[in-house]
Amino acid sequence: MxxxxxxxxxxxxxxxxxxxxxxxxxxxxxxxxxxxxxxxxxxxxxxxxxxxxxxxxxxxxxxxxxxxxxxxxxxxxxxxxxxxxxxxxxxAGYSEDELSINVVNNIAFAHANMKMNIYDQAVLEGVATSFPQTEEIIENEKVSGMTATDVQKILNLKHAWEFILDRDIVASRSDYYMLSHIARIVNEGFFAE
Incomplete structure (x- = not known):
């Protein structure tokens, strides 16, 4: 199940x-x-x-x-x-395990570099953006010169990163269903499946 x-x-x-x-x-x-x-x-x-x-x-x-x-x-x-x-x-298969100090440090590192990761992924997705524009979108500020589709893609990447970096998600088992859920977050508003 x-x-x-x-x-x-x-x-x-x-x-x-x-x-x-x-x-x-x-x-x-x-x-x-x-x-x-x-x-x-x-x-x-x-x-x-x-x-x-x-x-x-x-x-x-x-x-x-x-x-x-x-x-x-x-x-x-x-x-x-x-x-x-x-x-x-x-x-439901949820267990609350303590995370090792290395995992906690990796989560902190990922949080510190999240904006740069989202920018790099947005460029790979073909979004015409600059790093300052990406930062403004992530911080929920207004940005000009970008299409609504590009802004939505960046916001979806932000939501996916927030999901991935949640302590409970990090502690849970990774499987096909989790990866499918992450893909749904990234593609929200663009693809049904």
Whole structure:
């Protein structure tokens, strides 16, 4: 079964959104009420590294307690969704491996030379452009003296390079389907297949 890169990309985007939502939650844990004398205080209880911890939140109010309960429920739902996404990613053949330092350095080198590579490829494609014009197109600036077709070819090459240099794509297995996807990016707007 071929790997569906658009599906994996959407799952990764959803996972990143859920992680961002999780990081924005002010309190992670189960709310608990502690009494001292005749006053009540709210704490959030959580297990960290095998030990039970409590974090002070504030003096007890019904509103704050209900907010903490909703917060805890939402965190459970987010974690459940994250587990589901991780399962779907595994079923789609995606694995998140650490990249070696040499690969990371090569990615940085490619990013540093991306404009020159795109310019060289555009010239090979027969695009009548200069290096400064190519730079302007890549940086989403306006350029004059070029046809819309030539600008589109340069933008397609830019999108293909961004796809290729994505850490998740570098870590994944290269096969016919990935190469076909890259070819689709390069030819977008010009050829159907």
């Amino acid at each position: 071929p790997v569906q890169y658009s599906e994996i990309q959407e799952l990764l985007r959803s996972r990143a959104d859920l992680h961002a939502r999780l990081n924005l939650m002010p309190y992670d844990g189960t709310p608990e009420i502690k009494e001292r004398g005749d006053k009540k205080y709210l704490y959030v209880r959580k297990r960290v590294a095998g030990k039970q911890t409590s974090t002070y939140v504030g003096a007890y109010t019904e509103e704050l307690y209900n907010l903490l309960l909703r917060n805890a429920r939402e965190i459970r739902e987010i974690r459940k969704s994250l587990r589901s996404i991780e399962k779907q990613l595994a079923e």
